[in-house]
Amino acid sequence: DAGVTQSPTHLIKTRGQHVTLRCSPISGHKSVSWYQQVLGQGPQFIFQYYEKEERGRGNFPDRFSARQFPNYSSELNVNALLLGDSALYLCASSFGPDAQGGEQYFGPGTRLTVT
């Protein structure tokens, strides 16, 4: 079975541009969470989606948005990119939205570089 997949693997953008990152969860998993990991730090929670609805939002500006599709895949959008948005963006999937939903499995991440 395929694990969590993310695309693209790497991306280089210029300040002020927009970016869309994509994630497909493990088959049967209905919850997707997004994390930002700056080099040398632990991941920081951005969003959680379950059944196409936002279930949680971290401390990120409104430039960050996301959505989940009927097939449970998800997109993370970032507008007006800043240099500080350069990071590894991780997607994690789990069966359910909460503690009973089981552990989270992480995808390989998208490495975003903003120049």
Add this chain to the structure above:
Amino acid sequence: GQNIDQPTEMTATEGAIVQINCTYQTSGFNGLFWYQQHAGEAPTFLSYNVLDGLEEKGRFSSFLSRSKGYSYLLLKELQMKDSASYLCAVRGYNAGNMLTFGGGTRLMVKP
């Protein structure tokens, strides 16, 4: 809010035992996770504790004391491939599946 502390770096010798500590302060607690992350790769799940005590999984064990806000990850019979960052993460109560991560402990295993 939640605050999670773990050492930044540790060094150990191949074949030895190493203990990585994690302390946390949280307004609600619903589980503590340990993940392993090799450079440039995604975190991979190692262990989960929600009740006090020790959970053992092969060479890896994790301990939790909720009253002390303390956990450790114990790695036995260290191998060179264990060189990685180890992330401690806490799930809050009524916080969905949101995990709050510590900064990670970079472990270097030397021959």
